[in-house]
Amino acid sequence: MSTMKVVILWMSYFFVLWNTVWCVTRYSIPEEMERGSVVANLAADLGLDISGLAQREVKLDIFHSTKYLDVNKKTGELTVVEKIDRESLCTTKTTTCFLKLDLIIESPLRIFNIELGITDINDNAPHFRRDKIELDVLESASPGERFSLPNAFDPDVGANTVKTYKLSESDHFNVDIHSGSDGTKYVDLVLTKELDREEKAVHNLILTAIDGGVPARTGTASIIVRVQDTNDNAPQFEQAVYSLNISENSPAGTLVIKLNATDADEGSNAELTYSFTLYTSEKTQEMFSLNPNTGEIAAKGTIDYEDMKIFEMFVEAKDNSPIPLAGQCRVTVYVKDMNDNYPEIAIKSLRNTVEENIPVGSVIALVAVSDRDTGDNGKVNLKMNMLLPFFLNKSSDYLYELLVSKPLDREMVPEYEITLVVTDRGNPPLSDNETITVNLLDVNDNAPRFPQTFYTIPVMENNAPGALLSSLTAIDPDLHENQYLVYFIIEKEILNTSISMLFSINPENGNLYALKTFDYEIEKEFLFHIEARDSGVPPLSSNVTVHIIIMDQNDNTPVIVSPWRAHGSVVEEKIPRSTDKGTLIA
Known part of the structure; x- marks a missing residue:
């Protein structure tokens, strides 16, 4: 790339020995030019003959360890052979940076002094020596307080160096930028609004350094502001x-x-100690203890409801700051009466013997309950311990009626043991019980029942008069006279003879007897009814059908009725010897 920059030429002519002309030629180029770029045409600028330059020895002496430039003998051009980094060439940060070199030409000897000014380009971004800046700021710091921040460094110079700083958005901070005597930009972090550690303990900010190049380059550093607690x-x-x-x-x-x-502060400012204040009576402090570290209040002595019913404590929590702050509360303790009296049951009236047909709703007993405790401990409930055909009707707070709830049946349950349980409403509840016995009296509500409704009794003829034929027994589940049965034969006539003349029954046990000897050849069966009647008032009865079957016996001798003979039954007949088998004789 052969871009010719503006050449600033100052020439001074001095006359020295040996007719050598010495002068200083100055050029200016930007740093970072590409290799092969033309800086200047020395032949034209120094008045050298191009045609004779090729036969002369030309040497470029550069006052640096790196050969950045060279001379083309054919064209007389000074060209870049190595990129020049201004910041590496001139390590001190100055606005001017020169590369000195001598052009030496032999035959005849001529020396040209050349100064090449290297101008800065914006090839470096600002950077902070630390990427993270940590600050500890008291939350009691006043708005306007300043905190110095490390400035950014940019090796470029002039307009390309750091020009300004910018802070990320914050409600509590901004930056103030000021310049040093050498033009260096410095930055301070300024508190603009009061801090509250309890609201926000850490503020994370970004500080950006911006240079003046076009386009501008930037560098950033994070700022961590830790808000230090104060006892506020x-x-x-x-x-x-x-x-x-x-x-x-x-x-x-x-x-x-x-x-x-709780204390919204931290550290010792949040460590608390609990204590009773002077408003707490000595009596209360004798009965209760307060743990200064945990805030636990515990009973210290025996608490008696009859001695004191209410205790009032005033408690203070104080932090451990050198200048402590405190908070107070009031604790009111109400002593509850212990449930230490058992409820009692008193039977005021009792019908322990009732007839089984007693009407539903009849009163069996009046029961009173009581409890010497107070409040819920003295309130009681009465109930039965199992399901029975009775119920309790509460007629007042402490009086109950025991009533019949369902029809009773002595034959099923002749006696009831009713356990009444009284329980108070204490916690835990206390209870007592009382058992009463109710006996049921029998009423004649069951008729006698025979095991069968029809009896068939076989009787052999020629029986002896008075013979036991069978026992017909009925059952009555009632008691006493209601259970005592009398048996009857229901009267009827058979062949103009009363049944009671033929049979009899024991009225007490139901044994059935024959009163005469029966002849199968005369009568073969009898059908009649027997009744069982209890002795209740009024009496109840039931009857059963009895079927007597006369069984035949071989009690009759065969009789020849023809031919008839007056003096016996022997009959003589004479037959011939030659009579054949099967011939009818008589």
Whole structure:
């Protein structure tokens, strides 16, 4: 690339020995020109003959370890052979940077002194020596307070060096930029709004350094502002007033409450110590202890409801700052009466014997209950311990009626043991019980029942009069006279003979007897009814059908009725010897 820059030429002529002409030729080029770029045409600028220059020895003496430039003998041009980095060539940050070189031409000897000015281009971005800047700022710092920040460095010079700084958006900070005597830009972080560590403990900011080049280059560093706590928050309890209960006779050491105060500060400014204030009575401090570190209030002595019913404590939480702040609360403890009396049952009236047909809703007993405790401990409920055909009707707070709820049946349940349980509403509840016995009296509500509705009884003829034929027994589940049965044969006539003349039954046990001897050849069966009747008032009865079957016996001798003979049954017939088999004789 052969871009010719503007050549600034100052020439001074001096006459020296040996007719050598000495002069200083100055050029200016930007840094970072590409290799092969033409700086100047020395032949034209120095008045050299191009045609004779090729036969003369030409030497370029550069006062630097790196050969940046060379002379083309054919064209007389000074060209770039190595990129020139101004910041590497001139390590000190100055606005001027020169590369000195001598052009030496033999035959005749001529020496030309050349100064090449290297101008800066914006090839370097600003950078901070530390990428992260950490600041500790007290939250009590006043707006307007300044905090010095390290400035950014840019090896470029002039307009290409650091021109300004910019801070990321913040409600509490901005930056103030000022220049040093050498033009260096310095920056301070300025507090614009009061800090609150409890609201925001760390502020993360970005500081950007911007140079004046076109286009501009930038460099950034992060700023971490840690807000240091000051004791600006007093401890606070969760509640200003606490109300709670404790049972009397609670053992020593029983935890009443664990107070919890919080302090929005940190460190020792948030470490709290709990204590009773002077408003807390000595009696209360004798009965309760307060742990200064945990805020736990516990029973210290025996608490008696009858001695004191309410305790009031004033508690302070103080932080451990050199200049401490404190918060207060009030704790009111109400002593609960212990449920130490059992409820009682008193039977005021009792019908322990009732008839089984007693009407539903009838009163069996009047029961009174009581409890010497107060409040819920003295309120009681009465109930039965199992499901029975009775129910309790509460007629007043302490009086109950025991009533019949369903029809009773003595034959199913002859006796009830009713356990009444009285329980108070204490916690834990206390209870007592009382058992009463109710016996049911029998009523004649069941008729006698025979096991069968029809009896068939076989009787062999020629039986002896008075023979037991069968026992017909009925059952009655009632008691006493209601259970005592009498048996009857229901009267009827058979062949003009009363049934009671043929059969009899024992009225007490139902044994059935034959009153005469039966002849199968005369009567073969009898059908009649037997009744069983209890002795209740009015009596109940039932009957059963009895079928007597006369069984035949071989009790009759065969008789020849023809031919008939008056003096016996022997009949003589004479037959011939030659009579054949099968011949009818008589």
